[in-house]
Amino acid sequence: MTSRPQMIINVLQANPDEQFTARQLAQKIIDHYGAELADKRQNPRFASDDDFLSQIAAEVGGGRTVQVKAMCPQVMTRDKPRPRLFYWGKEIDNGVQQESSFGFAPTPSAETVNFSEHALYPLLIEYLSEEEQLLCRRIDEKRSSNNKGL
Structure with a gap:
């Protein structure tokens, strides 16, 4: 069986x-x-x-x-x-x-897996600026505050 x-x-x-x-x-x-x-x-x-x-x-x-x-x-x-x-x-x-015939992305390499979240922000901002013509800024969580209660 x-x-x-x-x-x-x-x-x-x-x-x-x-x-x-x-x-x-x-x-x-x-x-x-x-x-x-x-x-x-x-x-x-x-x-x-x-x-x-x-x-x-x-x-x-x-x-x-x-x-x-x-x-x-x-x-x-x-x-x-x-x-x-x-x-x-x-x-x-x-x-x-x-690769299979479905065209999925290959498995990430060790170089790309080791990025920290903090290191990815500049890459994301650059991509959004070039490809989508967006002006992006990162909020610094350590210095920002929500003192207005919004």
């Missing part, structure tokens, strides 16, 4: 160019693994097929996502904007990672 995480991996791998919500992915799992899920479907707490689909969707979107990502690094999720989408991500070919 195939485990739920392996079912998720197999369905995403079979559909590498598609993104699925948890409910859509659950429907694909039910369609593909209906025979293996027949015993679970017989549980009396599932009064309808919709109840059963909701349970499988909850399993897909729950803690199994962490298991699936640990088992297979090609399984990717996009959390924002909602709803969470599941898709088959980067392929590893000859030791070089290739």
Whole structure:
């Protein structure tokens, strides 16, 4: 019998160019693994097929996502904007990672992750000035006060 995480991996791998919500992915799992899920479907707490689909969707979107990502690094999720989408991500070919067809930004490097919030303000102000023609100033929290009560 195939485990739920392996079912998720197999369905995403079979559909590498598609993104699925948890409910859509659950429907694909039910369609593909209906025979293996027949015993679970017989549980009396599932009064309808919709109840059963909701349970499988909850399993897909729950803690199994962490298991699936640990088992297979090609399984990717996009959390924002909602709803969470599941898709088959980067392929590893000859030791070089290739970008998926969805055009997501690459993983940040160690250089960009080490910026402090304070160091990012000048970069943000410069960007807003050049790209959006905005004049921005940073409020110094140490010297500012709200003595007017606004």
